[in-house]
Amino acid sequence: MSLHFRHRFAPFESPSWSRIAKPESKLNRTTRDFFREEVDVSELPKNKNRKTDLKIQYQKVLEFSLTVSLVLLIAAFQVARYVSLAPPETRVSEVTIQVTDIPPTEQRIHTPQRPPLPSVPIPTLEESVPEDVTIEPTELNLDLTTVPPPPPPNEEDDDIFGAKYFVPYDEPPAPIGGMAAIHKHLVYPELARRAGIEAMVVVAVLVGVDGTVLKTRILKSSGTQVGFEEAAISAIRQVKWKPAKQRDQAKKVWVSIPVKFQLRDRGPVSLR
Incomplete structure (x- = not known):
């Protein structure tokens, strides 16, 4: 089937x-x-047994459960009034701390002793006393002619940057146009160019109140004899200068100008 x-x-x-x-x-x-x-x-x-039939006992069980729940809830609220929920008090025992002043410890600083210096033997008198030498008498022929007094010192030979020639100023003297003006008139010595020699010359220049070069002097030479000094002085003298000023008043002042000769494309003159 x-x-x-x-x-x-x-x-x-x-x-x-x-x-x-x-x-x-x-x-x-x-x-x-x-x-x-x-x-x-x-x-x-x-038919079902009335004792085991849940539908018949449902109403009684529900009423009994609600009654018990309400009684327990009311009892819990009543008991909570007499029960303290505060944490138990903890007793803190007092601790006594004694502070004792301890005197500072004295530290002794030991300075190292210098090592003894090596002894140097000292010569005795017997070794240092020379022997007696007999000197023969000599005759001196002195020419007591009158010697002329020395010439007076030349002011130009004095130190040009000393206290005698020091003049305070607010604005130093400078070439009009800067170092480019000196470079314009500078001629590289032909002998030095052929030999490939480079050098630097420091020239002292006395600039007057009207901006003219009164004196020049070589402070540092090139150490060669190819004409660096002459070329530097010639270029400096051809340039018009701006005089030094002190409170808007022109002053005659010495100034040093370094002139550097270099065989490069940027030019033979540079100012340090």
Whole structure:
């Protein structure tokens, strides 16, 4: 016998199935007849026990549960009035600390002793006393002619940057046009150019109140004899100068000008 999944089994002896208008299937009738022969339907209990029926005891159980819950809740609020929830007090024992003044420890500073110096033998008198030497008498022929007094010192030979020639000023003298003006008139010595010699010359220049060069002097020479000094002095004398000023008044002042000769594209003159 095969069963279809859409077939339903009707309960045994159920009066409700008789009200269904749909006719009972052959499978249901066969199944009911089979179980009817095996089980006696008359022996099955028709009514439930009232003691075990939960639907009958539902109302009583619900009322009893609500009553117990309310009683416990009210009792909890009443008990909370007499129960203190504050934390227990902890007693702190007093601790006495004694402070004792300890005197500072004296530290002795030991200075290292100098090592003894090596002894130097001192010559005795016997070793240092020279022997007696006999000196023969000599005659001196002195020419007591009158010697002319030395010439008076030349002011130009004095130190040009000493206290005698020091003149305070607010603005130092400078060439008009800067060092480029000196470079314009500077001629590199031909002999030095051929030999590839470079040098630097420091020239002292006395600039007058009108801006003219009164005196020149070589403070530092090149150490060669190829004409660096002459070329530097010639270029400096051809330049017009701006005199030094002190409170808007022109002053005659010495100034040193370094002139550097270099065989480069940037030019033979540079100012340090």
